[in-house]
Amino acid sequence: MRTELVGKAEYIMKCPYCGHPDTRVIDSRPAEENNSIRRRRSCDVCGKRFTTYEKIETIPLIVIKKDNNREQYDRAKIEQGVLSACYKRPVPASEIQKTIDEIELEIFNREEKEIPSSKIGEIVMDKLMALDPVAYVRFASVYREFKDVNTFMSELKQFLE
The missing domain is CATH 2.30.30 (SH3 type barrels.)
Known part of the structure; x- marks a missing residue:
């Protein structure tokens, strides 16, 4: 039609x-x-x-991975990362969902057709920092691929400052 x-x-x-x-x-x-x-x-x-x-016509958002491969945006990946970071933390499920919604809103408000995964990671870390400091450090340790304790400690010192 x-x-x-x-x-x-x-x-x-x-x-x-x-x-x-x-x-x-x-x-x-x-x-x-x-x-x-x-x-x-x-x-x-x-x-x-x-x-x-x-x-409503939607334009798919493409995520540019670290190896320059491209894939379609998947909210479930953000949910999984945030839930893993908040595992066994005293953070209400409603706050976790609200944070995931805020992350997604910030991503889509950029109104870009492509977004680097590194930018998504930074947005997630900013939101987790406000939500729960331990969840932030957990996520950052995986996202930034800390190789040793010294790298971890320098990130922790930046956080504490």
């Missing part, structure tokens, strides 16, 4: 059977867990009925 712009802000849906531009919406209702709108339409010329769906 295709819409055509008519006038300034009026859209017309052509009939898929006869191609006539005059169709009427008979019924509208939410679909796909309120992520789209299902519309039943009727053609004024041939009388046939058809269904259209209206959805």
Whole structure:
């Protein structure tokens, strides 16, 4: 199905059977867990009925990995990292979910089609620092790939300052 712009802000849906531009919406209702709108339409010329769906168009976010490979953004990876960092910490689940939502919001508010994984890691560390210091150090130790105790201690000293 295709819409055509008519006038300034009026859209017309052509009939898929006869191609006539005059169709009427008979019924509208939410679909796909309120992520789209299902519309039943009727053609004024041939009388046939058809269904259209209206959805928000999303542009996938691509993550540039350390090795320059690209993959589609996956919220589950951020959730897994934050949950691992907060494991056995006195952080309420609601605060963890709120933090994950804030991280994702900050990522998508950049309005970029591609984002380096290093930038995502920095955003996660900033949010974890505010959430729980131990969770921050846990995440940083994996993310920054601390090779020895001295590297770990220098990061810890920066945190404490």
